[in-house]
Amino acid sequence: MSHQRYPSTHDAVKEPHSVSLKVLRLSRPSLVTQFPLQPPLSATSVPSTGRRPPPIPASLAYDPRDLLRDGTLTDPPAVNPDPFILSPIVNLPPSFGSAYVGETFSCTLCASHDAFGSVVSSDEGDVSPPATHKTIRDVRIKAEMKTPGSGTVVTQLELIGPDSSPEDDKKGGVDLAPGATLQKIVNFDLKEEGNHVLAVTVSYYEATEVSGRTRTFRKLYQFICKASMIVRTKPGLLSATGTGKGRRWVLEAQLENCGEDVMQLERVVLDLAPGLGYTDCNWEASRSAKPVLRPGETEQVCFVVEEEGEDGKGVEEEEGRVVFGVLGVGWRGEMGNRGFLTTGKLGTRHVKPPASAVVKKIAA
Amino acid sequence: MERLFHEAAAHSRVAVAHRNKCAFTFSISSTDYSAIQAGANLDAATRPRSSTKGPLDADDIPPSSSPLSPQQPPPRMAPPSFNPRSPVATSPLTRSAAGSPAPGRRPTTRPGPSPVPGGPHKDFSFLLRPEIYHPLPPSNIPAPFLLNQPAPDTPIDALVAGGHFRAAAIAATNALTSADIDPTDHVRIFGLLYTRLACLTLIDATALAAQEVKALEDLGSAFYLDEVTGEHLVPWELRVFNVRLQALGFADHRREVMSYFELAREGRLRLADAMARHDNSAKEMWRERIVDLGVRVAGALVEMDDVAAAAEHLASMPGEKLGMAKALLLLQMGDVDKARRCVSGEKDGEVVGRVVAALADMAEGEYGAALAKWEELKEMDLNDEMVGVNMAVCLLYVGRMQEGKVLLEDLVAAGRSSHTLLFNLTTMYELCTEKARTLKLQLAETVAARSGETLGGSEKTNADFKL
Structure with missing residues (x-):
């Protein structure tokens, strides 16, 4: 092993x-690849016209036909999608x-x-x-x-x-x-x-x-x-909505595939401290396709974190830091292999709004 | 925990690069048809030189039309000025200059009639040099398979039909390098060459085929055209096959994608021609060939590890029969839910849908549920090798390997011998005992004894039995 x-x-x-x-x-298990070959293989045959003949069975991942007792071959059900490279038969690791x-x-x-x-x-x-x-x-x-x-x-x-x-x-x-x-x-x-x-x-x-x-x-x-993923995060202060609600922050994160395999991101979620809520601004919100990351590629995600109460009530603060909570990232690898990890506790320095000068300092 | 980043610019570059990767799925537009009005030779290679501009750089392409969709006939009367930056308008270059086998480089040692200058017969003796072709010693063949070799004078057709692909590859080379082949007989030469290269890939010698195919050099060169009719002298199957082999030989899969698009462009011209002639048989053939090329493009992208682009490309193709291919690709990517949805509207619905459902369970790690589905499929009396093998794999994953092993041995006894079946069975042998070699040798003997009646190729290699 x-x-x-x-x-x-x-x-x-x-x-x-x-x-x-x-x-x-x-x-x-992995889907077996195949490289279907078109007949005729023999030197004497003339190229035919009309419908394409089925590929040579030996060039497929498995023979789709069945040998009957009388030696005749059955018509295969159209399960193996020739001439596609992937076939539905699987190999052990x-x-x-x-x-x-x-x-x-x-x-x-x-x-x-x-x-x-x-x-x-x-x-x-x-x-x-x-x-x-x-x-x-x-x-x-x-x-x-x-x-x-x-x-x-x-x-x-x-x-x-x-x-x-x-x-x-x-x-x-x-x-x-x-x-x-x-x-x-x-x-x-x-x-x-x-x-x-x-x-x-x-x-x-x-x-x-x-x-x-x-x-x-x-x-x-x-x-x-x-490690298969590097997560880099950056919080920033947003101006309040003006509806009398609490403070708002934007939490950005870069997710980098540092493994050797392709991965498809499945979900990104925040598990926030009490008193905080968030809005997802990513592929689920825009109803776009789930991002696929090849080795070395990066996806940027973003959340708006918001105080649910007013004036920071119920938000945990440690030594001037607002603690948001943790970011969880779920992905699927080849043949659906699952992965999930959570970051350590994320947060930002406590800033009394509105204080645009301080905001710039943090962003820099 | 908290790290600031300053890589926003770098990140947006990644995103742009990714979009460009997908862009070439739309990269041949209907403007190619201006060639028809211009009265250009159908076969003249009119694409721009690939060294400076390729599909990935295509910025002049309207993204509306799917290039490989024969269901959408292109506008027949596109004005010539439709797109001044189209390849037809900008590239008078053909590829013949550098890549074609120049007469001066041809060896003159071979006997045979020399071509009439300017006449219709071309001299292909540069493909007949013995040094092109590698020997194929039987050193990696298990001993039991060497006992029932075909007679040396068996015709190539019979060797191929009997599954003796190594012998057929050798026979094809012998015919190509013998003294009595006519260097101008292109039908025979290309037929033999296709047999040789195809058989090499069937005996796990694709790397050799990728070296030998280099002798053809540039099939897009005007040298390969009939000077009178303009027909391409190389059979279509070999031209398609050549694309992947040359990509492997030159380690350039990007070129593979481009070459398929080039062939598809010619295919669409032929299709338009057939439609004009109301030739239904040719029309059908070219339609199928174009779809075939489209599927091959997806395969090339998978080989380039760009499954996302492959999925996008397949999704852009009209999909009567492509539901299974799309589902498998999505499973490979790990998008299980989407894969399940892919086959809901299939014509062959029942079986295809059940197979995808079972594979999706495996992708979820629900091997017990998958096993039940494979069992149901087996009950349907399909007697399909794939169903048996996948069921056996599931049995191992739920801790019932002994049953899986028996199931695979039954498949071998029934005359099945795919690489996958043998690989999985020998893996189980390795798990069962420290002395798996003995069991593997026995398996090789069993398969060899049945090799006359099995469905696949009749000669296996040591690698098939992990020996």
């Missing part, structure tokens, strides 16, 4: 384990990819009773018949995540099984026949930049005809979580 891993030596016994652990990061703050990290953990005898650390190796008659019972998986800011504290991860319910600890482990796999899924919300370590512990009871023992091993998967 990840870039590095450190085999751990929990077991004093050097004998290879009968259970293997494999992991796959479950980012969204080919690699770990990049992990970004704001996204949910999903990963599947597979503990298998390796059917081909003892486990060796490499994929290479001869096919040996099952060497011993080992029975594998009571297989348990435990997963923890260590985050950069957590110090020595680790987060215990909830394991999700096929019935989508959290694992019941009292239920105990699972017995695995040769070749069988225990599959679990973990989810973790990435909130910090930096080194994360997923630690997976597998324990099982290995019984031979004459004896039995409990064995445990642990694997560490390290990955780096990066």
